[in-house]
Amino acid sequence: MSCSCGSTCVDPKAQELQKVIEKYKNTKGAVIPVLHEAQEIYGYLPLQVQKTIAEGLDVSLAEIYGIVTFYTQFSIYPKGKYNIQLCLGTACYVKGAGQIYDRLKQELGLDKDGTTKDGLFSLESCRCIGACGLAPVMMINGEVYGRLVPDDIPGILQKYRDAE
Amino acid sequence: MSEMVTLTIDGKEVKAPIGSTVLEAARLAGIKIPTLCYLKDINEIGACRMCVVDVGARSLQASCVYPVSEGLKVITNSPEVREARRVTLELILSNHDKKCLSCVRSENCELQKLAKDLNVDDTHFEGASNHYEIDDLSPSIVRDPNKCILCRRCVSICKNVQTVSVIETNERGFNTIVSSPFNMALKDTPCVNCGQCIVACPVGALREKDNTDKVWEALANPELHVVVQTAPAVRVAIGEEFGFPIGTRCTGKMVAALKRLGFDKVFDTDTAADLTIMEEGTELIERIKNGGKLPLITSCSPGWIKFCEHNYPDLLEHLSSCKSPQNMFGAVLKSYYAEKMGIDPAKMFVVSVMPCTAKKFEVERPELASTGYPDVDVSITTREAARMIKEAGIDFVNLPDEQFDDPMGDASGAGVIFGATGGVMEAALRTVVDILTGKDNENIEYKAVRGVEGVKVAEVEVPGLTLRAAVAHGLGNARKLMDQVRAGEADYHFIEIMACPGGCVTGGGQPIQPSSVTNLIDLKAERAKAIYAEDESLTFRKSHKNEKMMRLYEEYFEKPGSHKAHELLHTHYVLRENYPEECCK
Ligand code: SF4
Ligand code: SF4
Ligand code: SF4
Ligand code: FES
Numbered sequence: 001m002s003c004s005c006g007s008t009c010v011d012p013k014a015q016e017l018q019k020v021i022e023k024y025k026n027t028k029g030a031v032i033p034v035l036h037e038a039q040e041i042y043g044y045l046p047l048q049v050q051k052t053i054a055e056g057l058d059v060s061l062a063e064i065y066g067i068v069t070f071y072t073q074f075s076i077y078p079k080g081k082y083n084i085q086l087c088l089g090t091a092c093y094v095k096g097a098g099q100i101y102d103r104l105k106q107e108l109g110l111d112k113d114g115t116t117k118d119g120l121f122s123l124e125s126c127r128c129i130g131a132c133g134l135a136p137v138m139m140i141n142g143e144v145y146g147r148l149v150p151d152d153i154p155g156i157l158q159k160y161r162d163a164e
Numbered sequence: 165m166s167e168m169v170t171l172t173i174d175g176k177e178v179k180a181p182i183g184s185t186v187l188e189a190a191r192l193a194g195i196k197i198p199t200l201c202y203l204k205d206i207n208e209i210g211a212c213r214m215c216v217v218d219v220g221a222r223s224l225q226a227s228c229v230y231p232v233s234e235g236l237k238v239i240t241n242s243p244e245v246r247e248a249r250r251v252t253l254e255l256i257l258s259n260h261d262k263k264c265l266s267c268v269r270s271e272n273c274e275l276q277k278l279a280k281d282l283n284v285d286d287t288h289f290e291g292a293s294n295h296y297e298i299d300d301l302s303p304s305i306v307r308d309p310n311k312c313i314l315c316r317r318c319v320s321i322c323k324n325v326q327t328v329s330v331i332e333t334n335e336r337g338f339n340t341i342v343s344s345p346f347n348m349a350l351k352d353t354p355c356v357n358c359g360q361c362i363v364a365c366p367v368g369a370l371r372e373k374d375n376t377d378k379v380w381e382a383l384a385n386p387e388l389h390v391v392v393q394t395a396p397a398v399r400v401a402i403g404e405e406f407g408f409p410i411g412t413r414c415t416g417k418m419v420a421a422l423k424r425l426g427f428d429k430v431f432d433t434d435t436a437a438d439l440t441i442m443e444e445g446t447e448l449i450e451r452i453k454n455g456g457k458l459p460l461i462t463s464c465s466p467g468w469i470k471f472c473e474h475n476y477p478d479l480l481e482h483l484s485s486c487k488s489p490q491n492m493f494g495a496v497l498k499s500y501y502a503e504k505m506g507i508d509p510a511k512m513f514v515v516s517v518m519p520c521t522a523k524k525f526e527v528e529r530p531e532l533a534s535t536g537y538p539d540v541d542v543s544i545t546t547r548e549a550a551r552m553i554k555e556a557g558i559d560f561v562n563l564p565d566e567q568f569d570d571p572m573g574d575a576s577g578a579g580v581i582f583g584a585t586g587g588v589m590e591a592a593l594r595t596v597v598d599i600l601t602g603k604d605n606e607n608i609e610y611k612a613v614r615g616v617e618g619v620k621v622a623e624v625e626v627p628g629l630t631l632r633a634a635v636a637h638g639l640g641n642a643r644k645l646m647d648q649v650r651a652g653e654a655d656y657h658f659i660e661i662m663a664c665p666g667g668c669v670t671g672g673g674q675p676i677q678p679s680s681v682t683n684l685i686d687l688k689a690e691r692a693k694a695i696y697a698e699d700e701s702l703t704f705r706k707s708h709k710n711e712k713m714m715r716l717y718e719e720y721f722e723k724p725g726s727h728k729a730h731e732l733l734h735t736h737y738v739l740r741e742n743y744p745e746e747c748c749k
Contacts, residue, residue, distance in 0.1 A: 047743070048745060060329035061742075061743060062330050062344065062345050063329060066333055066334050069334045069335045069336070070334075
């Protein structure tokens with residue numbers, strides 16, 4: 001990854017990414033596997049990483065970004081220490097997941113999916129997580145919270161903040 | 165002739181070539197099917213489903229991508245088909261910012277027309293809608309996602325035709341949006357401001373940055389001497405905004421209308437096109453004689469220049485150092501003309517009417533201010549000029565013809581053909597060949613460089629040399645040629661590149677024709693015909709025969725390529741990083 005600051009920091013992740021790009025360079029349909037491996041390396045796909053992939057595979061950054069934002073398995077934000085996955089699938093939605101989402105955004109100070117400034121929480125809306133019986137439902141680092149009402153949210157978040 | 169199949173459309177037998185679509189076959193049979201996302205050869209992706217028909221399959225099929233086959237039975241007009249189209253349209257409208265009254269595309273909007281044609285019922289329009297920020301930070305292009313219907317026509321033209329690819333379909337489902345990566349402002353991307361996305365857009369989601377208020381303000385200021393210059397391509401297209409058929413030359417009416425708007429002088433940019441030829445021709449001859457960088461590549465298309473700066477920084481030396489005609493003219497106005505007329509250049513305001521949105525970016529380039537003042541103060545498109553004429557209540561259709569003003573009024577036919585692809589090359593050849601042969605050659609029509617083919621080449625014999633020239637229009641074609649130059653495989657002396665497919669006649673600032681027209685005729689070719697007709701109508705068709713311009717050299721610049729000419733008429737280029745970023749620290 002190039003950097004304009006002039007310093008000669010060697011970034012092991014960048015070297016790894018270069019190897020991945022080299023490996024796939026001349027294969028068709030290389031973009032998605034490279035994005036997968038890049039996400040493994042970095043945990044997410046920020047601008048600089050997408051730019052490197054675009055240049056390496058001779059695809060425009062716009063195309064890369066279009067693919068990254070189309071598939072839910074890719075993320076352009078680093079995950080927070082606590083990753084909140086809220087289901088916005090049909091079953092949850094009709095039971096008020098929309099209001100839960102609004103409340104989460106409000107409590108976290110986010111305007112859409114993303115990560116809080118302090119890096120503590122990330123919010124990720126997703127499709128069915130297989131717990132429709134508990135709708136509306138969310139998971140925080142794998143722990144399931146079901147039959148939510150908006151007023152549950154502050155207490156749940158506080159639990160994690162207190163643990164810090 | 166390719167093989168034909170026979171199919172039936174609405175009970176009518178139709179023969180169509182194998183490989184064609186049901187939509188094309190229906191057109192052959194005189195049956196009209198509504199379309200929205202379909203742009204012939206550019207966007208054939210079956211995205212909007214406006215064109216559905218019944219082909220006897222389980223579900224309705226998009227006719228713009230459905231291939232014909234022997235014995236196929238198609239129904240284009242049944243209650244089911246009509247209902248499906250109407251529902252599709254109502255869904256689009258339910259998430260559309262329907263402020264037609266103040267929309268720049270009202271009355272020239274494909275969505276509005278379909279809503280009327282399909283007789284949609286607006287009670288279904290309520291539903292969740294997105295609210296996005298408008299991106300108006302670019303000097304050239306304004307994007308309003310609230311009016312976007314996700315047809316992807318702009319994406320295809322930017323990616324596949326121009327190979328710039330700075331906009332894409334992002335996110336998914338209800339959140340789908342056409343935008344730049346990371347939702348950046350267009351100005352922060354390698355967008356070249358060509359405006360081809362605007363003319364491809366069926367609705368008001370893309371438009372030029374409107375600068376008419378600045379022009380009105382200048383016109384109302386009694387302190388200012390306000391002059392306007394018009395590019396060659398404007399006169400052959402502006403009539404379309406007032407209902408004239410495509411390809412009507414409206415030079416005299418355009419001049420008359422601009423005078424009525426209150427400009428102190430109305431000048432012809434073609435004069436500066438002649439100047440460009442003298443400067444660029446001289447540069448070419450010098451590079452050939454002195455072993456300079458070849459091929460020399462033209463520099464009059466600012467979209468092309470920015471493209472080169474982003475994508476071929478290693479080849480910038482090939483670019484001619486000539487400013488574009490717009491800026492040459494501005495510099496001449498604020499120096500020679502200002503001195504001659506005794507006007508303080510600080511009190512002079514130069515407006516240019518251009519077929520181009522990239523010219524708006526160009527006038528803001530800080531290096532283009534040779535006199536200490538910007539060469540050109542405001543650049544407006546053909547569309548904006550038409551808007552001003554309408555706003556002023558001028559009856560364009562019935563105006564008498566008027567002439568461009570002196571002392572800069574005359575231009576040669578060579579200056580006029582700058583408006584079409586191949587025109588700069590042909591104009592240059594008319595002059596360069598005369599200089600190199602030392603004769604006044606009569607054969608001046610270089611037809612090999614005319615026409616709509618993507619890359620054109622020509623060879624001209626002059627004493628001691630076979631002059632090889634190439635012409636590319638549209639940035640995808642430019643890229644092909646530049647890759648050859650980079651690989652050392654382009655054995656040309658001179659290359660002309662224009663950013664827009666077809667050249668300036670189909671520039672991003674020109675009147676917008678709906679897809680119902682552009683899918684059927686070749687707009688580039690129709691407008692170019694008018695350009696060549698104008699050329700033929702002029703007495704002088706070679707730049708160096710333009711007496712007024714030659715007087716400019718006598719009185720002011722001395723000779724082409726002089727020190728003074730370099731100061732005022734030439735420029736330099738910069739390296740531009742793609743998506744520059746803050747340091748990683
Ligand atoms: S884009 Fe068309 S339908 Fe939409 S507001 Fe503008 S004119 Fe009306
Ligand atoms: S102006 Fe040209 S380069 Fe910029 S987004 Fe539109 S088509 Fe692409
Ligand atoms: S901006 Fe215009 S051309 Fe582009 S997708 Fe939207 S409606 Fe279509
Ligand atoms: S799907 Fe055929 S015109 Fe859009």
